[in-house]
Amino acid sequence: MGFGKYNPDQIEEKWQKTWTDKGTFHVETDESRPKYYVLEMFPYPSGKIHMGHVRNYSIGDVVARYKRMQGFNVMHPMGWDAFGLPAENAAIKNKTHPAEWTYANIDDMRSQLSRLGFSYDWRREIATCNPKYYKWEQEFILKFLEKGLLYRKKSPVNWCETCHTVLANEQVEDGLCWRCDTPVEQKELEQWFMRITDYADELLESLEDLKGSWPDRVLAMQKNWIGKSVGAELKFEIEGSEETISVFTTRPDTLYGATFMSVAAEHPMVEKLIEGYADADKVRDFVYKITNMDRFLRSSDDLEKEGIFTGAYCINPLNGRRMPIYVANFVLMGYGTGAVMAVPAHDQRDFEFARKYDLPMQIVISPENETLDVEKMTEAYSAPGNLVNSEKFNGMPNEEAKAAIVDYLAESGKGKKAINYRLRDWNISRQRFWGAPIPVVYCDKCGVVPVPSEDLPVVLPENAVMNEDGRSPLPQMEEFYKTTCPKCGGEARRETDTMDTFVESSWYFLRYTCARKEDGAFDRKGLDYWMPVDQYIGGIEHAILHLLYARFFTKILRDEGYTGLSEPFANLLTQGMVLKDGSKMSKSKGNVVDPSAMIKKYGADATRLFILFASPPEKDLEWSDQGIEGSFRFLNRIWRLVEDLEGKLAPVGACAAPEGIKLSSDAKDLRRKEHDTIRRVSSDMQNKFQFNTAIAAVMELVNELYSLKDKLVSTDDGKFALSSAVSSALVALSPMAPHICEELWNKIGYNGCVSEVSWPEYDEEALKTDELLIILQVNGKMRGKMSVPASADKEEIKKQAVDHENVVKHTEGKTIRKVIVVPGKLVNIVAN
Template identity: 70%
Template structure:
């Protein structure tokens, strides 16, 4: 039957149906077979896929198909990050229920993803909002609670008035809620926390074990977020009060130069310090404004420094001098103790603060070059803080010491009097997992007046989220649902109340990759045998925006589950690829900018294969991709060109495997065979080493062009050369554009699906050319090129080079001093 006109929709629907009916991508653990687990970060079910999704999942699909053809047992699952505020807010907006909204969106997005032909094992599909999924994370919560890894405390938290819920520090961006852009406030509340700080050292150390598998940029971001620093805790007596303030400093060597103290607006002693002052209300107003600022912005070097005097002073423990205490906008409770000894001569932030408020500076670290001349740095000569190493001055018994050894000596001196000790500090704070919204996994705790906070017994899990709740714009409906709240205490049987906070949705996404290994297990969360086979994820793919939030939490969760005996690996993701965004007209696609490209429209017009081909060809995965209408039209034209080539050769070629042709007779056949094997070499290298799909696709395009150039010559004389090359082109392109390749593969006469065929291997001997091109230089300047037999003798190459017409012209009237021959590459003629 003739191929006829290329109809992407018909071809794609045919092969998607065949793959589904045959279970082509369904896998099970096979201990004797090497595995490869490839995973793209699962989506929130918004109802529509966007081009960012298409890029992410197309990258993963190429990797999955490539590894499968290389002989690996490939796990490639898909699911839905289905709980959270976006669904709740959207449901409110559309006057529907979050569950109805979410499940309908899942159905729509599943259909869209299947239309793109991704090689998912759909039997493993999960949705985090289903009780059979979150039952197990409730079990994890109870295990962590029993161990002490989960705890409850009252503390200042980030409160989003728009979403009416608490946010983790990582969910506040520039002082605004990461979801609704409301200005975030600070509020004291009882909350549940996970002790992620217990794993700070391991999280930091194991970044080094990830090596080149993770982008250095991501590892650096996590290192900075964990923020480990070595220093000392020093105690300062508050003058006129029976109180002390402890500071953390990495520079105890500058203690003699501390002339004031800066404390965070959130510091618990603020109220005590300002009590009774005439301007106490003004100070409170200032502190409130600073508390509600974005934490990252407050820590930025370019922040304009602001402060207010508390009316109190403290005493420098080594000089006995009084130091005024200021509330400063650049000091955070989240780092150290929330109090900083200010050394304006040797810290740039303190230098700028002292300039603004006319506070004293004192030099205690002298530059070595001045010390060598017997001079001392003068305060009046300073235009910025001196922060480099040096020699201590004005530091009592420590004068003359180099500042590094002085750090230890000063702390040891203070330790004897109980005023200081060496310590380690982290920027990382414990993970707040309480959310005051409805659409989330219920926290399995019951509050009893007699027994306190009581864990829900495991045999009563899951605590099911009541799906008959009526959501509302402000806050959660759960506290008002007596049928949900009022329960008997599991300990004493008396009336008690259920916890109405739900878990942060990052709790779900921190272990979903483990559940994919055995998603239908109703007896246990994780089967250790299957987990040992599949984990860790060999290749994880997602956006750089998840570098801290999701990836850090997932790493922590894996280690916590390991310590509870659920998993045996230390890290969840062996390799990480962070793909660039898809842009249109130079900016990120968004409805407000009117530059959104609808994947469904592209698929309807050009087909899934052309859409996949363009988005993989337009740029390397890690780079941003600029959408181009001309680009996708070019991708469609290429697929039509491939189709027409097969149509032209239909009936003339017998089915053949890649590289089946081994005995070329004509020069055209030799050239095509060389191109075929060279293409395999290039495509294999580009996909395997750097996921350079764009150059891999370009190589296949070159092979197709080569076939067009010789098809008329070889179709009758050496059709085996074309059969072999066509089989290779289709096989190499199939991970990118699988439907059209399957169709043309079948047209060639093959009965076995291309997706199940092995990846071709090139023959080194096929890459040896009979002739090579050499460049001729005269005194280093290129004067010609010529063909010569491969590995020709030096004297023969020299003779051909000297006989080139343009070369001879540049030798006229000159003496040849030397001829340098680099075999198969270059001839350099030196003349004088």
């Protein structure tokens, strides 16, 4: 009769409807079962999915399906990171409200993801722009404000003129806005900050708990971004003044070699330092130039070092040296104290600066059995050594001298041990419309007043009209900003800044555990059951921004009593990019592959299969038209295999035990291949998510089925072996290509879905062979092969090898000196 042509469209839509109607992937808290929470980083609803989405979500779907078949209670949710500038800019362009654009895109993308057959529990869907979601975020913010974790201050901030908003340090990449590549400027603004620095030590220390579960590269990036430095804070007296300048240094061992001081252009002492100085205006001009310079360029090693003398001097607290104070372009406020003691003989930046401005150098660390000469040095000496020119500390190893010098300074009140961090508090204020409102008001009488929790959410106005230049309309909307003070009842003004969208993505994974709860942010029972996320999947580009913020938010919610959780993601997989012609897909390069076009031409299963087969998940993947055609051909091959065996296969189960059935040699061979396939696929799926090699193992099994089916199809034991092996092939492939496997499973005669069966267990006995194939070598050269019983001992193997006709031929006239047996593999006969 035949099945007819393999029609992916028809099959895939059929099974997607079946899963939806049956609620196959719906999941509830069930403390009687082991849970598994798999999550891919949720997408921004741009309107169209791209191949990066397909790869990310296909990886997660395979994990979810595999774990479900292993017996876990699997939660696999999906939602939308829906606030942000792209929606606002699109709304401006299309003269509409960002909400309208966003929700239309969500509908489109939900449909596209559903068409790929991902096993989401759509009942848990969230959109961060929904007031029912950000209401709870505003509640968190009020609690943080109450506890002092949220504060407002005026400070220099990163400003993108194109986006008309402030950027956090982490959102500036090589001096450019992370979204639009506009050069970032410095502006002084009143902004809201979260005290992430209060958690710097815990964020750093708990990285140790993630070793082996997170990629080393991500752990290193976070560690470097937090940037903990242990050193000393020293006080330098300013000559002729009662003022002092504080300096943080990790090298107190070089203090005797400090010959000048460099301060940041933004340092608050600059005006005092230049007071009365004849060239004060030149210093001011230099300061203006540097403060308007890209701060990331200023910290670059390649930057040409520039500076200007302030006319002031400070005093070295150890040796009393009179040190000139310079404003230098490479010193930044926010790193340490904004002032640096310059030790040109032992720091390369200071060395270059000193050479340029003819400033003195003093060697204070010398390598063992060597004398350095300042005049002959071509670069700073930064290696370990012993102290010289350092009075009472001479001869001391420099590492030992660090602590000794700090202790000495502490006794005189001129210094103390100190710790510095690169990490800075998180600026969450954004001057755009499409974000969660910050729930405070400003009252002339009462100051900053939090919005009462019963008045939450503070909702973005639905009638807002976007400004063409990108500025937020909120400061112009009286119906939004005009309000009354919750404290005194007088006139007040709402905060018109909205929150950085990374706030929403810092806790969404918690909300999935109780997405429909309306009387609280979380259901503690569900939260305790499902969290942490067992497997999180997303791009390496989020290593600092999202992942650091999510870890921080989890810890502060813990401390506020919402959760008992310290780390949100137990395991992290960072998948590689999808490339075309060697570069990342982009419209500008004209190398974009449209997933919808691929699904229409080849089907969702083939699209998924190729993207999983072409490369291990953590590596970049090069798109190949021939590759996806190959995946489509393979699925057709499976289709034809089951069609060829129509009426001959029975629903005996995967890895079925042949109880009461005597298997022929060929049937045993097929059974061995079947169980070896399940062994390999299980290992590849369980340990490193090596889906490419798992798929390759299934392909090998299909090849074996084709080679043996005609021999086996006419006997009862053969039909049994074929039925079990085909079933195992479908089960093993189903997480990757679920629709075709469901259809063929059904055609074999099974009731229910393959998605709902248990993962098969391979039988060690089935892997054993009756006979072993042994390679025969004479003096290391292959001279033949022979079969021996699996139970044969070494002596039997030796005897059979020596008597083999090819061995006799190549040892004729020679004396056999040694027979080396490598069990199960080869025999090497040494003769001369």
